[in-house]
Amino acid sequence: xxxxxxxxxxxxxxxxxxxxxxxxxxxxxxxxxxxxxxxxxxxxxxxxxxxxxxxxxxxxxxxxxxxxxxxxxxxxxxxxxxxxxxxxxxxxxxxxxxxxxxxxxxxxxxxxxxxxxxxxxxxxxxxxxxxxxxxxxxxxxxxxxxxxxxxxxxxxxxxxxxxxxxxxxxxxxxxxxxxxxxxx
Numbered sequence: 001x002x003x004x005x006x007x008x009x010x011x012x013x014x015x016x017x018x019x020x021x022x023x024x025x026x027x028x029x030x031x032x033x034x035x036x037x038x039x040x041x042x043x044x045x046x047x048x049x050x051x052x053x054x055x056x057x058x059x060x061x062x063x064x065x066x067x068x069x070x071x072x073x074x075x076x077x078x079x080x081x082x083x084x085x086x087x088x089x090x091x092x093x094x095x096x097x098x099x100x101x102x103x104x105x106x107x108x109x110x111x112x113x114x115x116x117x118x119x120x121x122x123x124x125x126x127x128x129x130x131x132x133x134x135x136x137x138x139x140x141x142x143x144x145x146x147x148x149x150x151x152x153x154x155x156x157x158x159x160x161x162x163x164x165x166x167x168x169x170x171x172x173x174x175x176x177x178x179x180x181x182x183x184x
Contacts, residue, residue, distance in 0.1 A: 003052075003055070003056070004052040004053065004055065004056040005056075008052075008056075009029065009053060009056055012025045012049050012053060013025045013026050013029055013053075016049070020160065021046050021049075023150070023160055023161060024046070024050060024122055024150060024161070025049060025050065025053055027120065027148065027150055027163070028050050028053045028054055028057070028120065029053050029056075029057055031119065031120060031146075031148060032054070032057040032058050033054055033063075033118070033119035033120040034054070034058060034061050034062070034063060034064065034119055035063075035064045035066075035116055035117065035118040035119050035120075036050060036051070036054060036063065036064070036065050036066070036118060036119065036120055036121075036122070037065075037066045037068065037115075037118040037120070037121045037122070037123075037142070038050070038065070038066070038067050038068070038121075038122045038123075039068040039069075039104030039105065039107075039108065039121070039122065039123040039124060040068070040069060040104050040123065040124035041067050041068075041069040041081060041086065042078075042124070043078070043081070044080070044081065044085070044086055044089045044090065047065070047067060047086075047090060048089065048090065048092075048093055050065075050122070051063055051065050051090065051093045051095045052093060054095075055093070055094070055095065062095070062096060063093075063095040063096070064095065064096045064098070064116065065090060065093075065095050065096070065097050065098070066098045066099075066100070066115065066116070066118065067086065067090070067097070067098070067099045067100070068099075068100050068102070068104035068107045068108065069081070069086075069099070069101065069104060070101065070102065070103060070104075071083040071086065071099075071101050072101075073101065073102070083099060083101055086099055087099055104123065104124075105123075105125065105132075105134070105135050108135060108138055108139060108142070109134050109135065109138050112138040112139075112141045112142060113141065115142055116142075117142055117143060117144050117147070118142055118143070118147060119144075119146065119147055119148070120147065120148050120149075120150070121139075121142075121143075121147070121148070121149040121150065121151075122150050122161075123149060123150070123151050123152070124151075124152045125151060125152065125153050136169060136172040136173045136175075137173050139169050139173070140166070140169055140170050140173050143166045143169060144166065145166055146166070147165075147166050148163060148164070148165060148166075149163070149164040149165075149169055150162070150163055150164075151163075151164060
């Protein structure tokens with residue numbers, strides 16, 4: 001895949017469509033992540049662009065990308081977003097790619113001790129509050145002091161994401177789960 005130039009970076013960060021992805025591209029360019037986790041892949045083009053921006057910002061480093069998605073198991077499948085097609089397309093970027101099928105939040109909870117620490121997380125949450133409480137408990141295991149979580153609370157992955165730092169995620173992890181009372 002062709003290396004991303006300055007004008008390509010400028011186009012992605014300021015003029016790309018859909019407009020709500022520009023925020024993800026800007027955060028990637030600003031924070032220069034080497035390890036990226038995307039939970040709930042919206043499109044292969046967006047994932048490729050995120051990887052290419054990270055490669056542009058850290059040219060001498062290997063970029064690792066972990067994609068968590070239902071792929072073929074989605075209730076409403078996205079055309080061409082199968083596990084095989086995603087792996088094939090993302091491998092063309094030259095980054096180290098790992099794709100895990102299944103519910104993204106469930107996969108994080110299930111495999112928190114086996115996944116690498118990441119610099120930046122792009123997560124789309126469409127789960128119940130109980131699942132979110134579990135996510136906040138396990139997510140700090142995948143983070144370090146400079147990690148960021150860009151969180152979207154809708155099923156379409158649209159809108160401006162909420163940005164959470166490591167300390168904010170840790171405070172969410174220590175809060176008592178909602179809907180349950182804490183024992184006295």
